[in-house]
Every structure is written in C-alpha cells, then in structure tokens.
Amino acid sequence: MSKNNLLTVLILAGLVLGVLVGQFVLYNPIPDQRIDDAHWTKQMGDLVLIRPLTLMIIPLILVSVVSGVTRIGDPSKLGVVGGATVTYYLATMFAAVILGAILVTTIRPGAGLPPDTVAALKAEGVERYAGSETVRAAAETAQSTTLGEAWLNILRQMVPSNIVEEMANTRALGVIVFAILIGLAIAAGGERTRQAAAFFDAMFEAMMLLVRWIIWLTPIGVFMLAAWTVGKIGLGELLAPLGRYMLVVLVGLAIHGFITLPAVLYVFTRVNPYRFMWRMRRALMTAFGTDSSSATLPVTIDNAEREGECSRRASNFVLPLGATVNMDGTALYEAVAVVFLFQLYGVTLSLDELVIVVITATLAAIGAAGIPSAGLVTMVIVIAAVNGSLAATGGASAPQLPIAAIGIILGVDRILDMCRTTINVWGDAVGAKIITRLAPDEADDRGKAMA
Template sequence: MKLKLKIHTQILIAILVGVVVGVVLNGHIERAHVAGERLARADVVCKYAAGVKLIGDLFIRLLKMIIVPLIMASMVTGVVSIGNVRSLGRIGLRTFAYYLATTLLAVAVGLVLVNVIAPGAGVEMPASQAEAQESTRQPPTAGSIITDIVPENIVGAMAQSKFLSVIFFSLLLGVALSTVGQKARPLIELFDALNSVMLKITGWIMHLAPFGVCALMAYIVGTLGIDVIKDLAKYMATVGLGLGIHACITLPILLLVFARYWPLRFFRHVFSAVATAFSTASSAATLPITMDCLEENAGVSNKITSFVIPLGATVNMDGTALYEAVAAMFIAQAYGIEMTLVQQIVIMLTATLASIGAAAIPSAGLFTMMIVLNAVDLPLEGLAMIWAVDRLLDMCRTAVNVWGDSCGTAIVAKLEGEKLT
C-alpha cells in the first residue's frame, strides 16, 4: 500500500531534515574556524551551502511568481461571491462591521504584544541578507502609503509587487463586477477560471514546499547554528498570548455587551466546532459543524447562520491576521530592521485586507504572510523560521477564527431581535 503523507507532515519532516543538514554544515564552518583557515563566514557558507541555498531561493521565486495573480483572482472571486453590496442590507452591514472591527482589534493586540515582548530581539539572521535589506530599505511616510494605495497604473503596481495597490484594485473590481450584473458575467467567469488555474499551480508549487523549506532551514541553521531554533519559543509564546487575549477577553466582552450572552455558556454551545477547527486547522471543513452548533444549541436561525458563517469562513480570519502581524514584526526584529509606526499601520491594514478571499487558497496563511512581508519590504527568507512551528500555531489560530465567527453570528442574531437559548 502506498503511503501518502499530508503536506504539513511532509513540511515538518523537511524542517527536521533541514535542521540536521544545517547542523552538519555549521559543524564544517566551526571546524574551519578552529583550524584557523582564512575564510570569511560567508565564504565558508558559499563553499558548503551554495547548492542548498539555490534550492531555497528557487522556491521563494516560485512563490513570488504566483502571488500577484493568485491573490488578485482569489480576492475578486471572493468579493463577487458575497453578492451585490446594495442587496446585503442591514445583516450584511452589521456582519461586515463586526468582522472588520474584530480583525483590526486582533492585529492591534498582536502588534502591542510583539513590541512589548520583542521576541525577535537578539535573534541573529544571516548578515548578508540583513545588511542588503537595510541598505535598500527606505521607511515610507504616511503620505506615500496613502498615495501607493491608489495606483497610477495597476499593471505597474503588479509588476512592482505593490500589494496595497493590488488589493485596493481587486476589491474595487470585485465590487464593480457584483453591481454591474449580467453584463459582467463573462468577466466574472474569467476570474473564476483564473482563480481555479492559479489554485492548481499553487498546488503544484506546494508539492515542492518540503524541498524548499528543507533548503531554507538548512541554510539558516548552517549559517547561525542550532540556537536559532530556541529563539522560536518566545515567538510562539507571543502569538499564543495574543490569540488567548483575543479569544478570552476581546471576543467575550463583545459577546457580553452586544449579545447579552454569557461567554462561558456560549462557548459550551460551540465547543464542538472550536475543537474541530483546532484538530483540522480548517475553517471550511468546520463550517457545517459550526452552523449546527449555533442553530441547535444557541438557537440562532438558519437565516443568520447561512449568511454570517460562510461569509466569515471567507473573509474573517482574526487569529490569522494577529499571527501575521506578530510574525512580520518578529522577522523584522530578527533582521535588525526597525519598523516605524507607519509601517506597523501598513502591517495592520495589509493583514486585515489580505484575509478577504484568501481562505480558499491552500496554506492561505503562508500566502497572506507573503503579502504582509512584501508590503513593508521584509525578506521572505524569514518565513523558513516561522514555518518550523506553523502547524501548531495554525491549529490555534483556526480555532480562534471559528470562535470569532461564532461570536459574530450570535451578536448579529441578537441585534436582529432573535432570542438566543
């Protein structure tokens, strides 16, 4: 019988192999120094790890190659699937307001924690990468950020990977296609087909992810040593604390204030959905269970759940947005790059907007993370470190996503005059 491992299992194995290869490479480096060879650290890495680094670089380039068309197609189809904005009515407006507010609150919590705890401070990253990044980085002003949101030329913005511009145009295009009606059907079908094609290509590239991740991890550990893995504990604690605050404080307060519902009682009603989300790391797979819990246990009508929950699975990713903000700041701190207040606001906006329509993408957190890093000019190579612990954090943030969707459904139902049980 042919054994087929899931992609996250393959990536986990690849990370372990990469660490072992990196330790071997690092051992060669240390012996070279002990022997007194007159070789700079970069020269030694080049001698032993050039081929390994090349594999990792090619994988990063493949990801960069597809990110613009993938995100544009998925966001346009995601917005179109929501329907005509004018037809959403009061329920739609309340749902969107809740999802936008909670996502922004989640990102704000993450940014506060990562600035206070500074999990990336003292983490050493490859010097050549950090120096190259620092030499080309020019912190943007608030004016330049606002200006860049609206592109002069969308093709130019796509070519230059200006993701805020691409996101803005995609949202605008999606809304326009929704309002035009039948005349826009051919273009809608075109974007739907493009989205399917890009998802297929994404699937092919994700099959190469174990090789790319292994190479990137081997290069980082080979350059810096095994201690770099220990630095991830503080990062995980920061993400976990942020998710805990959002799930146990922010969302319960909103539930108590707007739905007049005791949080612990409500959590018992939707526990099955949250537990399933944690075990599967998939909001979409949990959707039927979430709707059933809300309707059967909490007394929410199907009219509300059938609109709010599927929409939440598409556009509401509180936990993911928080994780992306913390991860981006961790990478910046690890590379010794100081992020200005304006850049952190960009992280907040990008993490929030990138979640729209991204749920359909395999490993959505990875691709939205790339958008956030690109938006503030941070090196994508830093992704290799956070991948090492991504599976566990993915389970946690998915559980928070589903818990947030459930709280939002109860709040909207209460505001619509429904009596919850």
C-alpha cells in the same frame, strides 16, 4: 493514509531532515566560513517553492477578490464584511503588541548581561550592520521615513495610477482595491455581467488546482530552506546571549497563537480552535518553511476553503487582505526587539515611551505594506519614534539607540521570522473563520445582486 495527511508527514520529515543536515553538515562554527544567501540550498529552495508560489500571488489575489466580492454582491454587505475584517485585524495586532511589551518589560532579556557580553554583542552588531549593504540601505531609507509617510505610501498604493505596474511590482494593495471595484461593478451589472462572474469563478478554480499541484513540492522546498537557515545560523544561537531575547519572542508568539487567537475564535464561532488549527496545518507549515505570508497565500486560501471549511466569500476577501496588512506576529516581534535593544544599551523606557512603542509598532506593522523590507523598516520607524520622545523629554543629553543596533539581532532574525510569519498566517485564518460565521455564503446572494 489520506493525501492531506501524507503531505503533512512529508513536510514534517523535510523540516526535520533539513534541520539535521543544516546543523551537522552545513553549519560551520567559524562565522566567516558559514554559508550565505548564495548557497545552493537557498537557491534551490527559492526555485522549487518560493518562486512558484510567488508566481501565483498577484493573479490569485485578482481572481479570488473579484470572485469573493461578486459573491457578497450587495455593497452594504461588503461594507459589513470589510469593517469586521479591519476591526479584527486591528484588535488582534494591538493585543499582540501589548503582550510583547508586557513580556519584555517583565522578563527584561536585555538587562543583567555581563559587560563583556554586551560589548561583544554591540561590536558584532555594528560589524554585521556595516557588512550588509541591503540591510544598511533599507535602514537608512527607513530612518528618513516617518510613520505618516509610510501611511501616505499605503494610500498611494490603494489608488494606483497604473494597475499593470502594480502587478509587475507585486504591490498587492492596489490590486486588491482594483479587484474590489471590478467585483462591485460585475455584481451591479446584473445579467449583462453574469458571464464575467462565471469567468472569474472558473479562473479561481483553475488556479486552486494549480496550487494543489505546486504544494507537493513543499517537502523539498522546506527541506532546502530549513537546511540553509540552520546551516547559516546554527542551533547554538539558541543558547547564546541572544537566547533570552529569542525566548521572550517565542513565548509571546506561543501565547498569542495558542491562547489569544484561539480564545477569540471560540468566542465568535464556538468552533474548537485547536481542531481548526490542525486543519490549517498545511498553510501553517508552508508559512514556517517559506517565511512569507504572501508566498503562502495560495496555500492558505486553498487550505481554508477545503479543510478549514471557510466560506469562499471569506477566504477570497479576508485572506488576501490579511496577507498584506495583518501582521500580529510581526507587531509583537517589533515591540520585543525594540525594548530589548534599549535595555541592552542601558536605557530604561518610561510608561510614556512604552505607549509610543505599542502604538507605533501597531501602526507601523500595518503600514509596512507600503515600504520594502517590512520587518526591518517597521523596527527602525519604532526606534526613531522612541528616540524622538527621549530627545523631547531629555534634551541633547538624552540617550539614543543607534540604528546600527539592529545588527545585533539580525543573526537570529531568520528563525524568528519563520515563527512570526506562521502566527501572521494563523491570524489570517482565524479571521476568515470568524467572517465565515458572521457572513456565511448564501446561494442566492449573487443572484439577488445581479437580478
């Protein structure tokens, strides 16, 4: 058995064992007695897997983007690659949001529930919202944050005043822009900066070697995090009143991940999409276990280049950008969640309001990189936009969705977040493969740029 297949088996075993331990050992049916974020399984999962991978994010983004840009060399080629990448990200996110909106308005998971069940869900949601200081603070911040302000935050991060501060606060956008500029300068420096290019290439190779060492901790980390997640929530939630809502989200993610993205990949590359998905299994399983596109980034880059056969210029440029702004799964989830909550509160959204959901969820998912608690904040921004539209058309008597309603779905958010993060990473990988086909590595590119 190859090392890659052995690692796959170990990760799957860790996931299955974690689910079993979480359900049959850690889970308590009494809500007040369930484990919380301070439980040792969560702490050990963070210590063994999340923190080592997070440690690699900013240094890896810096060296990988510099290395990728110097390989592209010609600024005009960088413009082509960048334009194609952004177009792909926008198109797939928009498709994901439309899919989510169609599913949630067709299946209507928030409609038709018994009044007692709806009342219980609302009461539980308000209680959960009030009891989570972190969630409440983030929601209040988001409520006062307009979509324009979120995008202004993005622009500010793209033009940082202190790159060291950006690195210290793990703000990737500023680091990416800084790395692009450094890469362009090295490429334009010709023979004088050839050693700098070699240095960043060597640093990238060293960091990839370190990632390959860390990745062997994945089975242990996935076991710990899966046990904590299931122990905190319980598999019974899948059959609870929120089961229909979860099903709509999961069906949407499955359609986008197994049909939409593979179709796009095949059209542009003629590569077997499911074989490529299998080759990217290390990154996808790590994304599912860690629940973080950014924490998975080191594994995604290594996996895409080695097993996925993506060019270095594509993996080093496209993947760091994608981990920051490409959120297909998150955008789809936001659309479903917002419409579901309005349905639960007895509000039927018109076509105009659904269009607002689609547009706002797409733009907010991109702008989420500029504000903390991205998933929560984007949802609150979308809710605020729809509430504003309802108020504009219906006046003071128009129905409004209270922000505290997000507490209803917080209990099952972790499981859904793991799934949508996996789709986010899969979308990044598909983008890297497409850019590899559109702009393959050419051995003489760097030499031409430096000549």
